[in-house]
Amino acid sequence: MGDGTPRFLAACRGQATDATPVWLMRQAGRYMSEYRALRQKYSILEMIKSPELACEVTMQPINAFDLDAAIVFADILPPLECLGLSLEFIKGEGPVIHNPIRTSQDIENLTEADPAEGLWFTLDAIKMIRRELDPRGIPLIGFSGAPFTLASYAIEGGASRNYELTKTMMMGEPEMWARLMTKLSDLVGKYLLAQANAGAQALQMFDSWVGALSPDDYRAFVQPYSKRAIEIAATAGVPIIHFGTDTNGMLEEIQAAGGDVIGVDWKIDLDVAWQRLGTEQPIQGNLDPLSLLAPWDALKERAAKVLDRAAAVKPDRAGHIFNLGHGIIKTTPVDNVKRLVDFIHEYTGQ
Amino acid sequence: MGDGTPRFLAACRGQATDATPVWLMRQAGRYMSEYRALRQKYSILEMIKSPELACEVTMQPINAFDLDAAIVFADILPPLECLGLSLEFIKGEGPVIHNPIRTSQDIENLTEADPAEGLWFTLDAIKMIRRELDPRGIPLIGFSGAPFTLASYAIEGGASRNYELTKTMMMGEPEMWARLMTKLSDLVGKYLLAQANAGAQALQMFDSWVGALSPDDYRAFVQPYSKRAIEIAATAGVPIIHFGTDTNGMLEEIQAAGGDVIGVDWKIDLDVAWQRLGTEQPIQGNLDPLSLLAPWDALKERAAKVLDRAAAVKPDRAGHIFNLGHGIIKTTPVDNVKRLVDFIHEYTGQ
Numbered sequence: 001m002g003d004g005t006p007r008f009l010a011a012c013r014g015q016a017t018d019a020t021p022v023w024l025m026r027q028a029g030r031y032m033s034e035y036r037a038l039r040q041k042y043s044i045l046e047m048i049k050s051p052e053l054a055c056e057v058t059m060q061p062i063n064a065f066d067l068d069a070a071i072v073f074a075d076i077l078p079p080l081e082c083l084g085l086s087l088e089f090i091k092g093e094g095p096v097i098h099n100p101i102r103t104s105q106d107i108e109n110l111t112e113a114d115p116a117e118g119l120w121f122t123l124d125a126i127k128m129i130r131r132e133l134d135p136r137g138i139p140l141i142g143f144s145g146a147p148f149t150l151a152s153y154a155i156e157g158g159a160s161r162n163y164e165l166t167k168t169m170m171m172g173e174p175e176m177w178a179r180l181m182t183k184l185s186d187l188v189g190k191y192l193l194a195q196a197n198a199g200a201q202a203l204q205m206f207d208s209w210v211g212a213l214s215p216d217d218y219r220a221f222v223q224p225y226s227k228r229a230i231e232i233a234a235t236a237g238v239p240i241i242h243f244g245t246d247t248n249g250m251l252e253e254i255q256a257a258g259g260d261v262i263g264v265d266w267k268i269d270l271d272v273a274w275q276r277l278g279t280e281q282p283i284q285g286n287l288d289p290l291s292l293l294a295p296w297d298a299l300k301e302r303a304a305k306v307l308d309r310a311a312a313v314k315p316d317r318a319g320h321i322f323n324l325g326h327g328i329i330k331t332t333p334v335d336n337v338k339r340l341v342d343f344i345h346e347y348t349g350q
Numbered sequence: 351m352g353d354g355t356p357r358f359l360a361a362c363r364g365q366a367t368d369a370t371p372v373w374l375m376r377q378a379g380r381y382m383s384e385y386r387a388l389r390q391k392y393s394i395l396e397m398i399k400s401p402e403l404a405c406e407v408t409m410q411p412i413n414a415f416d417l418d419a420a421i422v423f424a425d426i427l428p429p430l431e432c433l434g435l436s437l438e439f440i441k442g443e444g445p446v447i448h449n450p451i452r453t454s455q456d457i458e459n460l461t462e463a464d465p466a467e468g469l470w471f472t473l474d475a476i477k478m479i480r481r482e483l484d485p486r487g488i489p490l491i492g493f494s495g496a497p498f499t500l501a502s503y504a505i506e507g508g509a510s511r512n513y514e515l516t517k518t519m520m521m522g523e524p525e526m527w528a529r530l531m532t533k534l535s536d537l538v539g540k541y542l543l544a545q546a547n548a549g550a551q552a553l554q555m556f557d558s559w560v561g562a563l564s565p566d567d568y569r570a571f572v573q574p575y576s577k578r579a580i581e582i583a584a585t586a587g588v589p590i591i592h593f594g595t596d597t598n599g600m601l602e603e604i605q606a607a608g609g610d611v612i613g614v615d616w617k618i619d620l621d622v623a624w625q626r627l628g629t630e631q632p633i634q635g636n637l638d639p640l641s642l643l644a645p646w647d648a649l650k651e652r653a654a655k656v657l658d659r660a661a662a663v664k665p666d667r668a669g670h671i672f673n674l675g676h677g678i679i680k681t682t683p684v685d686n687v688k689r690l691v692d693f694i695h696e697y698t699g700q
Contacts, residue, residue: 162640162679171644171652211596214616214638214675216655246561248599249618266564268599288564290512294521302521305566325564329512 006139008069008321012202012239012261014282016318019349020307021068022341023141025243025289026327027061028073032334034060044089048074054125058140059132064334065341069139069202072129072195074122076145076206079191080154082118083183084111093158100157102165104173107180115191123198130199139202141241142195146207147184147225154180163212170221177221185225189232196236203233204241205259208326211246215253223257230258241284245326251276266325271309274320282319283310289324292332292340299336300343307347317348356489358418362552362589362611364632364669369699370657371418372691373491375593375639376677377411378423382684384410394439398424404475408490409482414684415691419489419552422479422545424472426495426556429541430504432468433533434461443508450507452515454523457530465541473548480549489552491591492545496557497534497575504530513562520571527571535575539582546586553583554591555609558676561596565603573607580608591634595676601626616675621659624670632669633660639674642682642690649686650693657697667698 007021029035035057038047047053057073077087077095086098101107116123122142129140145153152166153159160166170177192203210222230240242259248268255262255277262281264273266288274283291302303322310320322344328337357371379385385407388397397403407423427437427445436448451457466473472492479490495503502516503509510516520527542553560572580590592609598618605612605627612631614623616638624633641652653672660670672694678687 164640164643164679164681167638167640168643171641171648211617214652215619215622216652217638246596246617249615249622265599267561267596269565272565272599288517288567290514290517291521293514293518298521302564302566329514331514 004137006068006137009139009201009239011319011321012241012282014280014319016316019345020310020317020320020322022322022344023067023069023071024061024324024328024337025071027065027067027071028057029328030330031328031332031337032060032064034064044075045078045087048078049121051121051124051128054122055128055132058125058129061337062133062136062138065338066345067138067341069141070129070133071141071143071204072122072126072200074125074143076143076149076208077153078119078122079115079144079187080150082111082113082115082187082191083154084109085154095153095158097154097157101154101180104176107176107183110183112183115187116194119191119194123194126195126198126200140200141202141204142192142198142200143204143206144188144191144195146205146210146244147181147188147229148210148213148222149206149208150184150188151180152209152212154184163209167212170217174221181221181225182228185228186232188229192229192233192240193236196233196238200238202239202241203236204243204263205230205233207242207244207247207254210244210254215250218250218253223253226257234258243284248273255281261321263323264325269309270306271312274310274313279313280319282321284321284323286323286325289326289328289332292324292328292336296336296339299340303340303343304347307344354487356418356487358671359489359551359589361669361671362591362632364630366666366668369695370660370667370670370672372672372694373417373419373421374411374674374678374687375421377415377417377421378407379678380680381678381682381687382410382414384414394425395428395437398428399471401471401474401478404472405478405482408475408479411687412483412486412488415688416695417488417691419491420479420483421491421493421554422472422476422550424475424493426493426499426558427503428469428472429465429494429537430500432461432463432465432537432541433504434459435504445503445508447504447507451504451530454526457526457533460533462533465537466544469541469544473544476545476548476550490550491552491554492542492548492550493554493556494538494541494545496555496560496594497531497538497579498560498563498572499556499558500534500538501530502559502562504534513559517562520567524571531571531575532578535578536582538579542579542583542590543586546583546588550588552589552591553586554593554613555580555583557592557594557597557604560594560604565600568600568603573603576607584608593634598623605631611671613673614675619659620656621662624660624663629663630669632671634671634673636673636675639676639678639682642674642678642686646686646689649690653690653693654697657694
């Protein structure tokens with residue numbers, strides 16, 4: 001960039017860049033041997049709650065690949081601990097909440113810790129990571145789960161197939177739902193804001209499970225709270241990426257809830273999504289993460305297609321951030337990640 | 351109907367009806383005590399493979415509710431047994447294929463039994479059910495899994511989160527994939543055709559897991575085979591419903607593969623889907639199955655919204671078949687099913 005703005009941040013503002021910026025959701029993770037080595041010694045929560053370890057893990061993919069942004073190593077669920085929920089990652093089972101929210105009294109009993117205190121470790125990690133990244137001119141992304149995704153974990157007590165308890169509360173106890181979602185939107189908004197204040201130069205709100213809803217239920221029971229969280233976070237003035245999966249029947253509703261950049265999954269042609277959102281809307285996506293398991297030629301072809309679809313909407317691809325449509329999976333070959341990141345820059349560079 | 355055509359079949363042809371027809375995916379199932387009583391004595395495969403039991407189970411919801419169509423009790427997976435795959439439903443785990451397809455040799459080794467022979471039990475069940483239904487003027491739907499959904503089970507060996515093995519073969523071994531999908535499209539087409547020849551008055555092809563793909567991969571690796579299966583089945587001359595989930599980023603691609611009726615999940619407004627498909631396209635859907643767990647007023651409101659959205663596209667709702675966006679779940683209260691079915695008729699009846 002002429003003015004020294006990193007590509008990623010320029011693209012978040014819809015500006016043209018010298019090459020398409022690229023980062024990968026869950027880029028710090030189990031597919032990297034450096035990460036696995038640390039995980040042999042520490043649990044996920046230990047790594048998240050130690051700023052030094054979180055910093056080290058955040059930097060692993062930055063040191064290995066020519067990525068245009070780092071994302072702080074954390075998880076979408078620790079904010080729930082600020083409400084007094086007891087979170088554990090159980091091997092082979094994933095995250096579990098030991099005291100899930102089931103009754104009105106459970107909601108009354110929630111504590112309201114300031115995320116700046118309750119999640120001090122991620123904020124400290126952000127400060128530490130910035131000292132590593134700044135000399136290299138690479139921006140740092142902070143993030144949080146969105147209110148609905150946090151609610152679904154808090155109510156189900158873990159991952160869920162049908163979101164049975166969540167939807168039962170949402171549809172059957174709308175006032176209870178509103179009380180819970182108000183607390184969560186406050187928490188998410190304040191947590192994102194605190195991350196920006198600590199030094200995050202962009203923020204991503206992950207509404208990973210919101211695609212389980214009908215658009216009508218999204219509008220009535222989620223959109224106001226996502227909007228509220230984004231509004232609180234937006235006071236920091238850093239760009240916000242609003243991401244969901246399985247939302248291709250309601251992309252416009254996700255967009256209406258706010259965010260400077262809309263993240264899309266791989267289940268829609270990028271050009272179709274961009275046209276629906278409007279070409280002035282910065283957009284992030286949208287390679288199938290499983291493409292990274294394919295031989296390089298097949299992966300390259302699929303990555304090129306995403307970039308070609310971006311160029312079909314805007315020849316200079318201004319406002320497109322290349323990413324996967326969801327997190328990178330653990331069996332991904334590291335070599336494919338390296339080649340992919342380099343290819344994005346080569347293919348789009350001037 | 352003046353000409354005696356059942357509502358459901360008239361709607362499949364896009365004709366106006368005296369009320370909106372309604373049936374529910376997986377309407378014969380564990381939410382009914384009559385079904386659970388039989389399941390205490392028989393396994394799922396025993397019930398499917400006994401025409402008498404399959405007939406009995408098929409009729410359970412027909413006897414309990416004012417449904418406009420029956421669907422033969424069967425499963426999407428038994429066709430795989432015609433290829434020599436060994437299928438078992440394991441309690442708590444779901445379907446398992448004991449000899450999944452992993453290599454080119456595995457594909458060579460597949461047998462090619464005629465589905466009319468290999469799946470004789472479902473064809474016999476269809477003949478038996480027709481004798482029960484005909485006096486009541488209720489049509490019978492036959493069905494099959496679609497080639498991609500069958501391929502994913504055959505390759506993964508069971509349910510899957512990421513379809514890692516399936517996509518690895520599809521992306522990395524396209525010739526192998528083509529051989530497998532050709533066999534599967536043949537099998538699916540012939541099986542659907544055999545069901546129509548046995549007496550099924552409509553057919554549904556379930557591509558339950560195809561929503562895991564990008565539209566580009568769908569077009570290249572699935573659409574030709576779904577089209578081929580539908581073309582074979584269509585020679586019977588009965589209407590074909592083409593259903594997928596999480597396909598709202600590529601509804602038009604599903605439609606282009608064929609089918610007289612397009613089934614949509616609940617993650618899109620019905621009017622938006624109908625406009626995208628064109629108002630002459632008969633459409634089936636699209637209530638969130640979880641709505642049935644809600645109190646009646648909340649359920650009614652959601653059902654009315656689906657019907658209102660249908661009327662927003664076509665005031666007479668010609669060509670709309672009311673259904674859930676996916677299968678009914680086992681914790682559904684029977685009373686809600688009864689009230690829902692009656693409400694659909696009352697709300698839309700003249």
